[in-house]
Amino acid sequence: MSARAAGRRHVVAVLVRDGVLPMELGLVHQLLGTARSPSGDVLYDVRTCAPSPGRIRTDADFPIYAEHGLDVVAAADTVLVIASHESDEGLAPGGLDAALASALRQVRGRVASICTGSFVLAAAGLLDGRRATTHWMSADLFARTFPAVTVDADVLYVDEGEVLTSAGEAAGIDLCLHLIRSDHGAAVAAEVARRTVVPPHREGGQAQYIQRPVPEPQLTSTSAARSWALPRLSEQLTLADLAAVESMSVRTFSRRFREETGLTPMQWLTQRRVDRARELLESTDHTIDRVATEAGFGTGASLRQHFALGVGVSPGAYRATFRGLGAGSGLGPGAGPGTGVGPGTGPGTHSATART
Template identity: 70%
Template structure:
């Protein structure tokens, strides 16, 4: 799954065939996805089928992004050995300094053993987080989050979190509309923040009436309006305290954190797909004023709404060119 999702998600990213807001299967691929191994050929798996990698490590020298998926049999053995096998270390040395490197699940052990995570924050599968922290004391482990973005190096948790990480990278490169289109094609949630919990413990016998889904759907239909915690709780006929607890259990965020995230997503969509003024974008996404939108945009993304629009309005990459993986 960790290997297949990389091809599925990046391979589904397409430019707009019309130059407008809609995505189309007729658009051009935005990434070229190539799989390589230390030695090309058949690779044994823990399933009842092998994987054939046609390319060797030489292709890494021209990569823009390198994704290291989990190898459940070997990743954690690098801890005991204290170093990577020479052939694997040499392969990773081929990656250009300008490229991004990302890991899925226990692939983080490979990056850490090669020194790529020293002094940085990182995550891995929660079952392996304690071993990871003990083994790599120079890495600031965040054991509960879905993924960590440190710019040129990114790590993610278990298999499904790899989907979130790939969509995050697509959003970074080509904007929210392209990532949302990829998510629709793959039938997965379009966006989950990296700081959300890897898993949410819930009682086995929790009754079905605990769902807060109706409140979330109602909020999405009324983002432009002033929304309160009490108003959301009323949609489910719950007390604020009960609603807040159950919302956190189900969504991994507080209601207000989730609402801010959804409003930011709506603003990004409007900036990419419309010519609305900043004030109108702010009003339709629920931020109220252009000043509030600018403050929230800067805090969350590090750029102004205007700069974001300039970057993504044409659905090109950050440098105006396609990116490779």
């Protein structure tokens, strides 16, 4: 039974270990801890846990105190494992502390990791046969150490249903917003993002972290084209239209767009249209055909196809789950872990846009 069905808050256990990165711990509490329903109800009970409760060293010059232990981890609705560079990269299959591995395997909800916390999940055997990501600097080591896991180093996060992994520290923000969006809809996630002053959907690719020569001054970015396109999603925009905004050839624009976002221009446009369709399904009574028109898909059939690929459910099922969130009329029934509601990991979904 989900936390909401049981009439209680969703318990999130944030697992910390010696050498924990304070930024990762803080962002989980900031994002999930401040999530509210339209009526102002607190949605998550976030608890900091450790294998042995008490004083925990960080990678900074101050410690933290973890009040809770592995009993809370095993009973949580969601467990988030955050990185400890002191030990993560040294883990091997089956090399995790037995008590910690047992607690993670007992979790009946979902388990997620930020940065190299994915090494912990892999060492516990939770990622075998699954797709996963980790910090790009550790991706090769991860792939060699855990050959049973399919490593995707070009994404912000990977959602495998019961198990999720994210890339570097800042990608934890994207993961937390994804969890909120999956549980409570786009409107609640957007409000958390606004309060925290971060974008609900972040762009940017791993290409930003590849060493390359500094661009010549005359080279321009493609951000103006993206800004121009967002209020025009309902129009039939072409690649040539976008390139013209930046006064570039289509070939040059396409290359630079992919360097900056990790996506082709049309993949990016499809993602933004799916985002717009989400908002309309949550906040309006528009027919599916009208949502398709206003989001730029043209027909209901096209919307259904792209929505199923990007979100994992039909527009009708999404509306039935999250109807009224955007209008502030109270929470509809939640999806919860394992329902498939929320961005999927198929082609063109924002969960696979880029790396942090």
